[in-house]
Amino acid sequence: MKDRLEMRFAGSGGQGVILASVILAEAAVISGLNAVQSQAYGPEARGGVSKAETILGREKIWYSKVSTPDFLLALTQASLEKYGKEMAADGLVMIDESLTVPDWMDRGRVIAIPILRTAREEVGKAFTANIVAVGAINRALGLFDDGTLTEGVRRHIPAGTEEINAKALAAGAALIRPEGNKEGI
Amino acid sequence: MPSDLVHLYMRIDHLPQIWCPGCGNGVIMRDVAVAIDELIHDEENSINREDIVIVSGIGCSSRAAGYLDFNSIHTTHGRAIAFASGIKMANPRLHVIVLTGDGDCSAIGGNHLIHAARRNLGLTVIAFNNNIYGMTGGQYSPTTPHDDKATTAPYGNVDRPFDIANLATGAGASFSARGDVYHVRETIDLIKQAILHKGFALVDVYSVCPTYYGRKNKKGDAVDMLKWQKENLIPTARYYSISENEREGKKLLGVLSFNDYPEYTDEYAKVIEACRQKAKKK
Amino acid sequence: MSKAILMQGNEAAVEGAITAGMRFFAGYPITPSTEIAEQSALRLPQVGGKFIQMEDEISSIAAVLGASAAGLKAMTATSGPGFSLMQENLGYGVMAEIPCVIIDVQRAGPSTGLATSPSQGDYMQARWGTHGDHPVIALSPSSVLETYTLIIRAFNLAEKYRTPVIFLMDEIVGHMREGVELPDPGGLIINRRKMSFHDGANKQCYFVPEGEYVPAMKPFGQGERYNITGLAHDESGFPVNSNEIAGKLVGRLLDKVEKNADDICRVEEFAMDDADTAIVCFGGTARAAMDAVLAARAAGKKVGMFRPVTVWPFPEKALLARLPQLRQILMVEHNHGQMLLELQRVTRCARPIHFLGRVDGTVISPSDILGKLNEMEGTHHAE
Numbered sequence: 001m002k003d004r005l006e007m008r009f010a011g012s013g014g015q016g017v018i019l020a021s022v023i024l025a026e027a028a029v030i031s032g033l034n035a036v037q038s039q040a041y042g043p044e045a046r047g048g049v050s051k052a053e054t055i056l057g058r059e060k061i062w063y064s065k066v067s068t069p070d071f072l073l074a075l076t077q078a079s080l081e082k083y084g085k086e087m088a089a090d091g092l093v094m095i096d097e098s099l100t101v102p103d104w105m106d107r108g109r110v111i112a113i114p115i116l117r118t119a120r121e122e123v124g125k126a127f128t129a130n131i132v133a134v135g136a137i138n139r140a141l142g143l144f145d146d147g148t149l150t151e152g153v154r155r156h157i158p159a160g161t162e163e164i165n166a167k168a169l170a171a172g173a174a175l176i177r178p179e180g181n182k183e184g185i
Numbered sequence: 186m187p188s189d190l191v192h193l194y195m196r197i198d199h200l201p202q203i204w205c206p207g208c209g210n211g212v213i214m215r216d217v218a219v220a221i222d223e224l225i226h227d228e229e230n231s232i233n234r235e236d237i238v239i240v241s242g243i244g245c246s247s248r249a250a251g252y253l254d255f256n257s258i259h260t261t262h263g264r265a266i267a268f269a270s271g272i273k274m275a276n277p278r279l280h281v282i283v284l285t286g287d288g289d290c291s292a293i294g295g296n297h298l299i300h301a302a303r304r305n306l307g308l309t310v311i312a313f314n315n316n317i318y319g320m321t322g323g324q325y326s327p328t329t330p331h332d333d334k335a336t337t338a339p340y341g342n343v344d345r346p347f348d349i350a351n352l353a354t355g356a357g358a359s360f361s362a363r364g365d366v367y368h369v370r371e372t373i374d375l376i377k378q379a380i381l382h383k384g385f386a387l388v389d390v391y392s393v394c395p396t397y398y399g400r401k402n403k404k405g406d407a408v409d410m411l412k413w414q415k416e417n418l419i420p421t422a423r424y425y426s427i428s429e430n431e432r433e434g435k436k437l438l439g440v441l442s443f444n445d446y447p448e449y450t451d452e453y454a455k456v457i458e459a460c461r462q463k464a465k466k467k
Numbered sequence: 468m469s470k471a472i473l474m475q476g477n478e479a480a481v482e483g484a485i486t487a488g489m490r491f492f493a494g495y496p497i498t499p500s501t502e503i504a505e506q507s508a509l510r511l512p513q514v515g516g517k518f519i520q521m522e523d524e525i526s527s528i529a530a531v532l533g534a535s536a537a538g539l540k541a542m543t544a545t546s547g548p549g550f551s552l553m554q555e556n557l558g559y560g561v562m563a564e565i566p567c568v569i570i571d572v573q574r575a576g577p578s579t580g581l582a583t584s585p586s587q588g589d590y591m592q593a594r595w596g597t598h599g600d601h602p603v604i605a606l607s608p609s610s611v612l613e614t615y616t617l618i619i620r621a622f623n624l625a626e627k628y629r630t631p632v633i634f635l636m637d638e639i640v641g642h643m644r645e646g647v648e649l650p651d652p653g654g655l656i657i658n659r660r661k662m663s664f665h666d667g668a669n670k671q672c673y674f675v676p677e678g679e680y681v682p683a684m685k686p687f688g689q690g691e692r693y694n695i696t697g698l699a700h701d702e703s704g705f706p707v708n709s710n711e712i713a714g715k716l717v718g719r720l721l722d723k724v725e726k727n728a729d730d731i732c733r734v735e736e737f738a739m740d741d742a743d744t745a746i747v748c749f750g751g752t753a754r755a756a757m758d759a760v761l762a763a764r765a766a767g768k769k770v771g772m773f774r775p776v777t778v779w780p781f782p783e784k785a786l787l788a789r790l791p792q793l794r795q796i797l798m799v800e801h802n803h804g805q806m807l808l809e810l811q812r813v814t815r816c817a818r819p820i821h822f823l824g825r826v827d828g829t830v831i832s833p834s835d836i837l838g839k840l841n842e843m844e845g846t847h848h849a850e
Contacts, residue, residue: 025473259695261556275533
């Protein structure tokens with residue numbers, strides 16, 4: 001991992017991208033890294049575009065806003081078009097397979113995977129899409145071991161849903177080649 | 186010579202009070218003192234003097250808090266019920282009695298009145314209702330009748346008035362009553378009932394303001410205004426024994442609404458207990 | 468595995484307050500402070516405390532003052548528009564000397580403004596929002612952990628000086644989540660107001676012995692009948708029309724904060740030892756300032772950060788102590804220049820004071836500050 005990794009998560013309200021950003025920040029804190037998470041609030045977070053940011057760092061993180069993201073998760077076309085333009089040159093974009101990669105975007109930096117379909121069909125609950133995404137992001141970026149990530153998830157889900165969330169994490173990870181993102185980030 | 190009641194329950198150093206000659210507020214303050222005295226000495230329902238907190242807002246009525254010798258807090262205009270809500274929540278054992286005026290509790294503080302009533306928080310609210318803003322010199326209040334005069338209604342009041350007791354009932358008060366300064370015994374009994382009532386209780390006590398409201402509206406002197414109360418506010422027993430025609434233009438003096446909705450601090454205590462039980466299980 | 472947990476600034480405010488002994492919260496929902504009410508509603512009954520959602524911000528602070536008079540440590544939280552509504556009763560708390568903590572998570576104004584965007588535009592309102600001459604204590608945190616520890620201090624100061632303490636947060640810190648390892652509560656200092664009235668002068672409830680500034684405060688319902696009022700009052704707690712007594716009372720209220728400024732004021736300094744340029748900032752702005760200082764230092768510039776943690780009273784002494792070594796000052800704040808006025812007053816403009824502010828609801832970045840520092844090297848007069 002880079003010394004400072006700026007991540008952005010975007011989708012429509014209700015897809016749970018904010019929770020995904022929180023879980024990854026929590027896992028970072030559990031593993032002893034520094035993490036800062038923030039999100040867009042208000043009317044835009046209720047059904048419109050929803051955006052959250054997490055910064056992971058080996059050093060103390062002061063300035064808490066993301067400027068040039070190293071990673072973007074986009075679950076809607078609108079959020080992909082909007083935030084895809086603000087990426088770092090070597091930034092990685094993860095999208096749902098249902099989205100169309102815009103012409104101006106470097107396809108080599110895009111991972112298109114069936115996040116929504118996997119949640120719906122494989123896990124069996126559409127609302128687990130954000131946890132599927134967390135599993136995929138963790139594998140793609142090579143961030144945390146399974147135990148740390150599972151604890152990160154556990155701290156933010158209702159008691160009694162551990163099993164289905166574990167299933168979603170595993171299904172998400174399985175969407176990424178075992179060796180992860182070879183180019184590194 | 187001050188009476189025993191004055192010696193016992195009033196802060197003699199701070200008397201005489203500031204109210205004008207003929208003002209009804211002193212009568213209501215005495216009613217409150219008598220009601221408390223009778224309850225302190227009531228073997229069945231005895232209350233502890235140290236558990237009484239008098240809360241008032243701003244206006245003529247609200248000066249009563251300073252004269253009555255209890256824990257007392259004279260707050261900001263309209264907010265007495267809100268301060269009282271915090272006091273009651275902090276220590277539900279306390280008898281929190283709010284002394285307020287018609288402007289204080291139904292104009293600037295109207296929102297707090299209806300929401301405390303809705304919650305059924307166990308406060309006793311005594312509204313000194315004189316149909317006018319006296320402290321500032323005679324402006325119309327939410328209880329000034331339509332067409333009546335005030336310094337801010339020189340051509341007659343365009344507004345239509347509130348009936349505070351009915352307002353409280355409509356907002357969900359579990360006890361609401363109407364008293365006045367003529368029917369002293371009846372009003373003392375209503376105040377006693379209100380203090381003993383477990384939930385939110387309001388007594389809308391019709392006062393008289395001969396200085397501003399009376400003079401502006403040619404209602405005569407204090408005695409004339411009391412006569413009006415005698416003839417137009419009818420105690421419960423008689424009210425229900427007279428014909429509908431005879432009730433025309435007259436008002437019931439007594440309890441308007443009464444029920445046993447659960448009291449707010451009791452309900453909140455259940456929340457705390459549920460949390461405690463849940464923690465014990467873990 | 469680290470013991471740290473991820474916590475939001477607003478959440479840390481509640482946890483800190485509960486550690487400090489807060490057992491009553493009254494509030495009304497308003498972005499970006501709402502999580503404080505939500506967390507209080509969840510946590511207070513778990514510790515035997517009480518939460519109530521009032522009908523507005525006016526009644527919220529009124530209920531808080533009432534609960535405090537009845538003996539509980541009490542708090543409310545709001546943002547700009549609600550803070551405006553609280554001003555009258557804030558003054559009541561000052562005059563009647565009722566301890567409480569008022570959190571204002573500042574957002575971009577004026578009026579409804581940008582409800583979800585950061586700002587520090589309430590700095591002067593915190594000082595002068597309520598009418599009349601009055602003392603104010605206001606503290607401003609810049610991280611999640613500091614929110615936790617500083618709100619404990621806010622309660623301590625409220626209890627010690629019997630006055631409302633304003634906890635001036637901003638959206639940056641309130642809505643940010645960070646990893647924190649909370650300190651062991653055993654090592655924390657928790658103050659409690661003096662509960663029995665001072666002896667002398669017939670144990671009057673507002674009696675203050677010679678050389679002291681703060682009367683003792685006994686909760687209602689513990690056997691001492693007394694009166695509380697927002698009117699000018701004497702030591703017995705009753706209204707008076709005496710100009711002499713009123714003047715003495717307001718004088719004591721002002722003195723109790725001004726003469727104890729050394730005890731109340733705290734600052735954080737970073738890289739100030741040899742600095743010739745100070746970035747002055749408070750609250751969440753410090754996060755960008757820290758990165759800017761680190762970058763400027765890496766480029767060989769002698770830049771440091773001076774951050775008032777106590778923002779009212781302004782920590783004059785600490786700033787004046789640094790003034791001789793400074794060539795210039797850069798004030799950075801998310802407003803149109805509010806603490807700037809204090810800086811100018813305190814330094815009497817003895818050094819060039821530059822200003823970087825913002826009123827559009829966006830966040831000042833480290834590169835904005837670095838750009839300003841570069842620009843300052845070209846110019847040397849105050850703006």
